[in-house]
Amino acid sequence: MQKEYDIVVIGGGNAALCAAMTAAEAGVSVVILESAPRAYRGGNSRHTRNFRCMHSEPMNVLTDSYSEEEFFDDLMKVTKGKTDEKLAKLVISNTQESYSWMQAHGVRFQPSLSGTLSLSRTNAFFMGGGKSLVNAYYRTAENLGVDIFYDAPVTGVTLQDNKASTVIVNHQGQQHTLTPKCVVVASGGFQADIDWLTDAWGPSARNFLIRGTPYNRGVVLKSLLDQGAESVGDPTQCHAVAIDGRSPQYDGGIVTRLDCVPFSVVVNKHGERFYDEGEDVWPKRYAIWGRLVADQPDQVGYVIIDAKSINLFMPSVFPPIKADSLEELAEKMGLDPTALTSTVDTFNAACQAGQFHPTELDGLSTQNLAPPKTNWARPIDTPPFYGYSLKTGVTFTYLGLKVDENAQVQGKEGVIENLWAAGETMAGSILGQGYLAGFGMSIGTVFGRIAGREAAKYAKR
Structure with a gap:
């Protein structure tokens, strides 16, 4: 690490790689930490x-069309308007062109998977x-001359005179101080720091599971916020889903x-339902269930x-608990039979009566039931019965660095002269709450490319 680099990219995921490849193609020297x-x-x-990805007509593995307007409307529904509309539209409008760019940099696509998340x-x-995407990008980055250091956690970025002056990194037992022309931060959220999560959420966070990498601890994010970088987003908002x-x-x-939630009843530890399992199609609602479970006693739920x-x-990675009767299932799951x-009898x-359509909103709803089930409401009456326990699985947090277009x-004092951010560490600018399937990759790809392009321009001045 004795070499001087034009650009230091902090992080090693999609956004970091998109930034590094874009900058390297512009002719500057880049290192990924x-x-x-x-x-x-x-x-x-x-x-x-x-x-x-938006598209006006069928495109490769994508069927039919998905307009910029519909994409934006979908985002507004899940965020309930809590988004920077300018930045959101910037991401959406760049997804179609990014699709081709991804292919050119080694990514291969396949048709949509079947099942609840049918997104063709x-x-x-x-x-x-x-993992294949990540491997393809690393191969491309290496071919472009990007240097890559693993086991290289950055402990801080020093801000001085409204510029990022140094990057402190540990590698092979030594601390190194880098002085690049500019820095791109793409090191994710803080979700793997359970103490920080607990500070934000309270003691319930101790029961959360972290479904993503254990290396996203928010160290660089905290360093920059402590030095006056502007924050965006709510520390209690996150991409949190209900997981096994x-x-x-x-x-x-x-x-x-x-x-399986849309086709189930979900109860808490007291055997009580607490939310509409059929509120909307699963890609628009799966990311709310982590928070719903987090609000239940002991932060646990049960799917029946x-x-x-x-x-x-x-299919689930772990087999469901199976029983010939609801009473037996309850006992196996530790619930009061x-x-x-x-609860199930009341639901049934x-x-x-009505037509059941598992892949679309079918309006098959309950009557005079609180909370209601507004779609896919069929009696749970055919043995054998199956159950899963649910816990809150946090993917990434929305507190991050505020960025411009x-x-x-x-x-x-305005923009920090030589500092850019991309991916989960700035996604709170666009995701005030809620989540839309596949949108994190859209944000990381578009803003990674923008960060790489702009950092390279600055480095070449």
Whole structure:
């Protein structure tokens, strides 16, 4: 690490790689500092599956069309208007061109997967998943001359005279001080720091699982915020989904998510329902269930389905708990059999006759039931019965660095002259709350490319 670089990119996931490749292609020297070991490189990107993309007509693996207006409307629905509209539209309008750029840099796509998350029109799936995308980008970055250091956690970025002056990094037992012309921060959120999560959420956060990388601890984010970089987003807002309660504390990834909620009843530890399981199609609602479970006693929930629904969603990584009766299922799951059967009986009585359509809103709803189930409401009455436990799985936090349309980080005195940010560390500018499937990759790709382009321009002055 004795070499002087034009640009230091902090982080090793999608946004960091997009920034590094773009800058290297502009003819400047670039180094990536990835805190994870090589085998775990890529941050949360290695757990992803798809990229949300606008298009006016069928395009490669994407079917039909998905207009810029519809994309924006979908985002507004899940964020309930809590977004920087200018930045959101910037991301959306650049996704179609980014699709081709991704292919040119090694990414291969495949048609949409079947199951609850059927997204053939809106999302392009990565062949081989996020890890293949990450590996392709690293190959391309290396071919472009980007230097890469693994096991290289950055402990701080020093701001002086409204500029990033030094980057402090530990590598192979030594501390190094780098003095690049500019810095791109793409090192994710703070979700793996459970103490920080607890400060934001309270004691309930101790029961959360971190479905993404254990290396996103917010060290650089905190360093910059402490020095006056402007923050954006709410520390209690995050991409949090309901995952299998048997998942590991860290790094379980996307396979730990359960997609059976729309075809179930979900109860808390007292056997009581607490939310509408059929509120909307799953890609627009799966990311609210982490917060819903977090608000329940002991931060736990339980999914109950029957034999009619067991094959309607993508298979789970852990097999469901199975029983021939609801009473037996309750006992196996540690629930009160009387309470659970009473809840299910009440739900079944509220179900109405109608046509069931598992892949679209079917209006098959309950009547005179609180909370209601507004779609896919069928009686849970066909043995065997199946159950899963649910816990809150945090993917990434929304507190981050405030940026402008050039991805430049904002400070107390305006933009910080040579500091850019991309990916999860600035996504709170666009995601005030809620989440839209595949949109994190859209933000990281578009803003990674912008950050790389703008940093390279600055470095070449």
